[in-house]
Amino acid sequence: MTKYDVRFKINLVEQYLSGSNGYRGLVSAYGIEHSQLRRWVASYQLHGLSGLEKKHRFYNAEFKLKVLQHIAREGLSDRHAAALYDIRSTGSIGKWRREYDKGGLVALTPRRKGRPMKPPTPPSKSEASDETRMQKALLEELAYLRAENAYLKKLKALSEAERSGSAGEKAQVLQGLRPDYPLGLLLRAAGLSRSTFYYHVKAMSTQDKYAAIKSKIRMLYERHQGRYGYRRITAALRQAGEMINHKSVQRLMQQLGLQSLVRPKKYRSYRGAVGRIAPNLLERQFQAERPNQKWVTDVTEFHVNGQKLYLSPVMDLYNGEIIAWHTERRPVFRLVSSMLQKAFSRLKLSEKPLLHSDQGWQYQQTMYRKLLHEHAVVQSMSRKGNCLDNAAMESFFGTLKSEFFYLNHFESIEQLQTGIRQYIHYYNHERIRTKLKGLSPVQYRNQALLI
Incomplete structure (x- = not known):
């Protein structure tokens, strides 16, 4: 092992402490070991100049045991303990530990060098018992x-x-x-x-009596990707035959650390002015007695990596089902016309729904009004600047973005389009609503048809 004088050690330590050079630079420049330099710095910080000078010290058994106890009590590393007690060889501590584990305190007693001395007279029984x-x-x-x-x-x-x-x-x-x-x-x-x-x-x-219920709650929560709160999970459990109170579900979800990821929606009030194209015939009456009686529509946009995607859906207010939708990368009239053709294909000859929208430019087009007239659809429009007149569709957009768009990361518009198609199918067929007696929109419509 190369020996270094005190001046050399002080020079490297002072360079490091002054901030002019770091461990990596000093090790590379002077060709020394990284651990050795760290030991010099720690010894200098704890013991000053004496920590870098040559030292020949005799360690008795009590000192060795004290070091080992300190390491066990504080969880120190051998290197840290060596710097703390000014022990120049870190390997000595490992040697002491092995000796102690093998022979106890007696094994820590240092041995004299040279020829063995004449065996001492055996201690008396009292002295031996005290040592034991x-x-x-x-x-x-x-x-x-x-x-x-x-x-x-x-x-x-x-x-x-x-x-x-x-x-x-x-x-x-x-x-x-x-x-x-x-x-x-x-x-x-x-x-x-x-x-x-x-x-x-x-x-x-003792077995947890709610273990089975907790398992079902976690399964429902993960199946719906954190979109369900305790109310919807309660409805889903009751639909599966579990009679449980919503407060119990809330408490168990708190114990499991589960909480709905959907953020609450804020209310904003503004009356606005009635449009000139069509009156507000819906008048916020968002309930319908039968399918295809009242429809609502609107357009929303998404941003992905500097690109936009526009979505135009139609919702049936009878059960909140998205009955038709279409996407485009630009806000062209085809976005709305294609959606209308899909929606009209669901109508029977006797059905003449009311279609409500805001005062967007698409809904003021002559072609749009002509398409509605050809299919005997009555047009209704919100008052200007009043989103609450179309609250049902605005609520769907808020749910779509909170439960789907904001919880995922999209690399491309194509990936987003695929995700929207999957979510709308989930929204119609699987996502239960408390207003629909704990059923999904499609389940509610099919149940009504059987009556």
């Missing part, structure tokens, strides 16, 4: 420190996970450490009585 008692006490103390160190590490992990560290959680930690440490030492480190420990162990072994 001291060794036993030291071993017991070291075992306790090891158990305490393991317990504190587990308890620290609990605090970092924002747990309260209650008696039940302490008992859980101790139960995990029992295979490696005596229970008495663990109870002493945790400050827990034996009866309290066994009480909580028994409570942990």
